[in-house]
Amino acid sequence: xxxxxxxxxxxxxxxxxxxxxxxxxxxxxxxxxxxxxxxxxxxxxxxxxxxxxxxxxxxxxxxxxxxxxxxxxxxxxxxxxxxxxxxxxxxxxxxxxxxxxxxxxxxxxxxxxxxxxxxxxxxxxxxxxxxxxxxxxxxxxxxxxxxxxxxxxxxxxxxxxxxxxxxxxxxxxxxxxxxxxxxxxxxxxxxxxxxxxxxxxxxxxxxxxxxxxxxxxxxxxxxxxxxxxxxxxxxxxxxxxxxxxxxxxxxxxxxxxxxxxxxxxxxxxxxxxxxxxxxxxxxxxxxxxxxxxxxxxxxxxxxxxxxxxxxxxxxxxxxxxxxxxxxxxxxxxxxxxxxxxxxxxxxxxxxxxxxxxxxxxxxxxxxxxxxxxxxxxxxxxxxxxxxxxxxxxxxxxxxxxxxxxxxxxxxxxxxxxxxxxxxxxxxxxxxxxxxxxxxxxxxxxxxxxxxxxxxxxxxx
Numbered sequence: 001x002x003x004x005x006x007x008x009x010x011x012x013x014x015x016x017x018x019x020x021x022x023x024x025x026x027x028x029x030x031x032x033x034x035x036x037x038x039x040x041x042x043x044x045x046x047x048x049x050x051x052x053x054x055x056x057x058x059x060x061x062x063x064x065x066x067x068x069x070x071x072x073x074x075x076x077x078x079x080x081x082x083x084x085x086x087x088x089x090x091x092x093x094x095x096x097x098x099x100x101x102x103x104x105x106x107x108x109x110x111x112x113x114x115x116x117x118x119x120x121x122x123x124x125x126x127x128x129x130x131x132x133x134x135x136x137x138x139x140x141x142x143x144x145x146x147x148x149x150x151x152x153x154x155x156x157x158x159x160x161x162x163x164x165x166x167x168x169x170x171x172x173x174x175x176x177x178x179x180x181x182x183x184x185x186x187x188x189x190x191x192x193x194x195x196x197x198x199x200x201x202x203x204x205x206x207x208x209x210x211x212x213x214x215x216x217x218x219x220x221x222x223x224x225x226x227x228x229x230x231x232x233x234x235x236x237x238x239x240x241x242x243x244x245x246x247x248x249x250x251x252x253x254x255x256x257x258x259x260x261x262x263x264x265x266x267x268x269x270x271x272x273x274x275x276x277x278x279x280x281x282x283x284x285x286x287x288x289x290x291x292x293x294x295x296x297x298x299x300x301x302x303x304x305x306x307x308x309x310x311x312x313x314x315x316x317x318x319x320x321x322x323x324x325x326x327x328x329x330x331x332x333x334x335x336x337x338x339x340x341x342x343x344x345x346x347x348x349x350x351x352x353x354x355x356x357x358x359x360x361x362x363x364x365x366x367x368x369x370x371x372x373x374x375x376x377x378x379x380x381x382x383x384x385x386x387x388x389x390x391x392x393x394x395x396x397x398x399x400x401x402x403x404x405x406x407x408x409x410x411x412x413x414x415x416x417x418x419x420x421x422x423x424x425x426x427x428x429x430x431x432x433x434x435x436x437x438x439x440x441x442x443x444x445x446x447x448x449x450x451x452x453x454x455x456x457x458x459x460x
Contacts, residue, residue: 007043008086008105009112010036011051015082018055018356033235041212041234053093054085056183056355059157061085064092067136068128071121079113080122087126092133099130141172148172152179161363162348169399174442181444182352187219187229188236190247191255191278193313194226194285200246207240223252223425223446224259245313250278251353253441253451257340257393258282260423260455265290267337272325272380275302277309279340284315293318294332296325326372328379338389341380343373345394345401349443349450370400374408381413381458390415390456395449397440402452406438415456423455 156179417437
């Protein structure tokens with residue numbers, strides 16, 4: 001049955017489904033792979049790589065198509081545009097696929113979708129791309145801001161507003177480094193649970209090494225002893241130890257929230273925007289079954305996701321509750337020893353993990369998010385006990401969502417910044433702002449996602 005599956009058609013269906021909405025649905029690829037979970041690992045990898053790659057490189061792909069098509073992108077039928085994007089992606093970025101196969105399979109797909117009259121068009125465009133791919137005239141970065149924005153946008157497939165923002169924030173060289181990191185294929189990072197003994201973990205790791213026909217690669221983190229990078233995992237749910245709750249997928253930058261919090265046994269932690277629960281469960285793990293973690297999010301679906309992870313990981317000191325963080329809850333006043341405020345943000349630090357983010361936001365949305373973040377902070381700050389800790393974090397890089405909010409908290413709420421340099425691993429300790437109570441982690445700088453974490457103590 002699996003042999004009859006057309007992987008390219010599945011990838012096309014994913015792109016078509018995502019195209020039905022003005023905003024990209026990041027779950028579409030996952031849902032499709034779950035539906036076809038019976039396929040061989042190689043087939044699922046092809047589908048994920050092709051569909052995900054087209055999403056990630058869309059701006060670049062459209063530029064290339066525009067170089068070889070007399071019909072403007074905006075005037076193309078959507079199905080034909082999706083087919084061309086897939087074809088160009090295979091030609092430009094999938095070395096294992098011969099150009100001839102990329103062209104021929106695209107023409108076949110055009111026929112299957114009943115666009116018989118456009119087979120020649122698809123064939124002509126893709127054959128031209130194949131023949132002249134080494135002669136494509138890319139934008140010249142030049143010296144002007146405008147030319148550099150155009151170059152960064154096309155070269156690294158980033159919307160011009162993001163290219164402009166990063167160029168202004170980080171300069172040309174650093175922006176190219178960040179954008180290059182976003183496009184790299186990266187391993188999955190997992191955090192191992194302390195509930196398991198060293199002997200039990202050794203047994204699980206030995207079994208994991210044999211997973212995916214022995215092709216899995218495992219590399220311990222150089223920053224945190226309980227973290228590990230995994231490559232070639234196929235479906236991580238099927239790895240030994242997953243169902244038993246031995247580990248949870250979580251990036252190092254996210255784990256640093258609990259490292260910086262410096263939790264003590266018996267403390268109460270409140271996580272106001274917790275889904276999917278990584279930070280809440282990390283806190284529960286550090287507390288070692290003592291104290292209490294109140295893990296909240298705005299919808300029942302998000303709470304179900306947290307509960308599923310709590311159940312799988314086997315923590316008994318976590319309570320999951322549905323609640324809108326922008327609405328004050330007087331029952332939590334002065335309850336938290338530590339308050340996690342990992343608030344809704346633009347997510348520009350994790351584009352490498354979630355490329356749909358760059359298609360789902362704009363500068364106006366970022367400005368609105370700052371107001372949302374401050375509204376939530378205004379409504380939750382007094383959940384912290386006098387002398388307690390507030391951790392503010394985001395997975396983005398914008399100054400208005402990070403440093404500006406750090407200053408806003410100090411100016412408007414009864415908190416004092418806390419030196420975090422002693423809680424940071426490796427060379428992160430040397431970050432200049434750590435003594436001021438915050439760190440902005442640049443994507444790729446330490447091999448992690450982009451993140452911002454600030455620590456405050458409520459005044460007595």
